[in-house]
Amino acid sequence: MSQTASVWVVLVVALLAANLPFLNERLFGAIPLRTQPKSLAIRLAELVVLYFVAGGVGLLFERRAGQIAPQGWEFYAVTGALFIVLAFPGFTWRYLMKHRH
Template sequence: MTSLNASVWLVLVLALVAANLPFVNERLFGVIPLGPARKLLAVRLGELVVLFFLAGGVGLLFERRLGQIYPQGWEFYAVSACLFLVLAFPGFTWRYLLKHRN
């Protein structure tokens, strides 16, 4: 049972980090420098979509490792996407809603 709990917490922490990664740096996926230009919101949202699928893939790997993968309907993926967007809110707030001193 501890392996299950650890897997759930690891996926949740990974999703939290992945959801905020596009908003806390100016590099593509936190690794690839884009030069002197700032990242556009569209690029950040594209990163968010890719990182959503990566975090979901890690969750799927954990589920496969622990047993049989349960088939999910569209409702599961809609709720997962909404949860991922909620997890991204702190990074979005920090990037776009707070005033930063230069």
């Protein structure tokens, strides 16, 4: 896979992972919960875990392409902010739009 394709795959994985907690009522999209609907705290915890999962996918691609570049706190601050921005459509759909029940 080319480096450009790897970047796009990581961005798509991050977009899907960022919106997954807000688009379903299961833990990580697979494990049913007793409490319905999920609380915001559970959704935010999922968001943090999925941030690291998406980062792991990026790390795998980077390792496959060659040497891994060292990252400081700035890298994690920027990618965390980007991940939160990518989660905005799911958050908007879940909490800011009116749903008919």
